Amino acid sequence: MSSFVIEGGHQLKGHITPQGAKNEALQILCAVLMTPEKVEIKNIPDIRDVNKLIDILENLGVKIQKLGKGHFSFKSDELNLGYLQSEQFKKEGSGLRGSIMIVGPLLGRFGKGYIPRPGGDKIGRRRLDTHFSGFIKLGAEFRYNREERFYGVETEKGLTGTDMLLEEASVTGTANIIMAAVFAKGKTQIYNAACEPYIQQLCKMLNKMGAKISGIGSNLLHITGVENLKGCTHKVLPDMVEIGSWIGLAAMTQSEITIKDVSWENLGIIPATFKKLGIDIQKKGDDILIPKHDNGYEVASFIDGSIMNISDAPWPGFTPDLLSVMLVVATQARGSVLIHQKMFESRLFFVDKLIDMGAKIILCDPHRATVIGHDFKSQLKATTMTSPDIRAGISLLIAALSAKGTSTIHNIEQIDRGYENIDERLQAIGAKIHRYE
CATH class of the missing domain: 3.65.10.10 (Enolpyruvate transferase domain)
Known part of the structure; x- marks a missing residue:
């Protein structure tokens, strides 16, 4: 200590x-999982929570290069999804609340995502219901191992766009659902979405990668699903x-x-x-x-x-x-x-x-x-x-x-x-x- x-x-x-903004960086780093192409991110803060997430991405198989202070490239073309079921991931993922946001990208791109109950600040009860309710509405099946406190969502047929009203304007919940919905077939409407600048940054980055998101900056987002995304360069606020x-x-x-x-x-x-x-x-x-x-x-x-x-x-x-x-x-x-x-x-x-x-x-x-x-x-x-x-x-x-x-x-x-x-x-x-x- x-x-x-x-x-x-x-x-x-x-x-x-x-x-660079901690809360934006955690979202943006999870979004690199959405494409096999190279993504460059600038102004990443050198702090414990962000570095823990970078370690998780590297263990998942993301190819990471440090190009300068706060400047990294990420390439997610050969991921080891077996890591998600490992004891190592259950330990590392539970130590970081931001790790919950890898679920949406993995669910959208690969049809499955897993996470141990994440940690973070001891500032009271912080529910994950918004995240998983959104995934379920997109067509995913939810399961929870109470003994291991391990969450999972899976879909065999892929996700399907839908209209949803979020129970709370959760920032991480909105980010997670957006990243999954980008790959859903058809159109998704998210009402009562969080609309802070970091969510706006995520949406702008995804649109540069080929996503189709409108309503950015408001609490009503419209997403038309796409089959794949390309790489991009992004700077954190x-x-x-x-x-x-x-x-x-x-x-x-x-x-x-x-x-x-x-x-x-x-x-x-x-x-x-x-x-x-x-x-x-x-x-x-x-x-x-x-x-x-x-x-x-x-x-x-x-x-x-x-x-x-x-x-x-x-x-x-x-x-x-x-x-x-x-x-x-x-x-x-x-x-x-x-x-x-x-x-x-x-x-x-x-x-x-x-x-x-x-x-x-x-x-x-x-x-x-x-x-x-x-x-x-x-x-x-x-x-x-x-x-x-x-x-x-x-x-x-x-x-x-x-x-x-x-x-x-x-x-x-x-x-x-x-x-x-x-x-x-x-x-x-x-x-x-x-x-x-």
């Missing part, structure tokens, strides 16, 4: 470039969650930081939501400048004067992956705010660490926390803590960088799952952070 030791209370300065993390870091440490090449048009309401906490966000071309907040930042109120409520929602709503960061940033705001985590029931349980650091937080229930900001009149106090998941981990790291004294964060492998070389990148802008094994 590795740990970070952080000397907090220092202002940072400089520029930082966001990594910058990670919007990391961009939001750096906005929060700059505000909490009262630092001037420039975030480079953020792809403003794909940030949705993220900048506007941070502005609700009073954070000054300046657009400089395709960069974001966060100036020093020497006078702090003040939480806005609703037009009727009631307390600000910040909650998550499916895109184009505010991403749940940034609510933990928003909560931490609110601890030093001027004013109060209610953070409402609607989509996952355990993501707010990390606030006890912040309370130990001196934050004024009332945990109302598993979904809601009220934060009364210090307005920088009282610094958070350093402490020792353990990262429970990726997003809570980065939030605790931001808190530690703003706190008085030296903090230790254990289990930083959770942070490494989503943030590339984070200690080195933060050191480059003046952070006092060191990694210890």
Whole structure:
């Protein structure tokens, strides 16, 4: 187990470039299984979850070449489908939630796909029903080995297009169903589809490969099935969650930081939501400048004067992956705010660490926390803590960088799952952070 030791209370300065988007990369990497031709992907982040998926693809028989930093080629012309039934795959696949998205491509192209119950963050129950309900509607037969916790879908006659209304706008579920439906005979209509930029990127990439997908960017997708796909070149977007993390870091440490090449048009309401906490966000071309907040930042109120409520929602709503960061940033705001985590029931349980650091937080229930900001009149106090998941981990790291004294964060492998070389990148802008094994 590795740990970070952080000397907090220092202002940072400089520029930082966001990594490629983790959530897009996991979808795009699974899509390379849909063609025997070469697929080149650029801006792949060098993080644990993505590297685990690349290892799974390689063990499945995908020919992989590293062409440069974050630049790989993939060729899936000689796959070893027997690996899917191996004990090795049952172990490797269960350690990564993103592995579920190999099922759709394999089902569509080969008529069968298998997956052990995938792991990931411990942030509450995350059902797979949307994925498998979609496959069943396309004509696949579903089976589940309860003893081994192993899922499978198969079809002998191939998939057939159909109309479906998703029970929830699941991002990974939508991606998985899209990839299967691309090979289904006839037309498929998916209503209540997730429509975030990473799903849009997946659809655009598949269309470059020869798929026929329309309605991109909306929650109603139309897919006309094709028999095969060709290769292509694709570039992953910058990670919007990391961009939001750096906005929060700059505000909490009262630092001037420039975030480079953020792809403003794909940030949705993220900048506007941070502005609700009073954070000054300046657009400089395709960069974001966060100036020093020497006078702090003040939480806005609703037009009727009631307390600000910040909650998550499916895109184009505010991403749940940034609510933990928003909560931490609110601890030093001027004013109060209610953070409402609607989509996952355990993501707010990390606030006890912040309370130990001196934050004024009332945990109302598993979904809601009220934060009364210090307005920088009282610094958070350093402490020792353990990262429970990726997003809570980065939030605790931001808190530690703003706190008085030296903090230790254990289990930083959770942070490494989503943030590339984070200690080195933060050191480059003046952070006092060191990694210890």
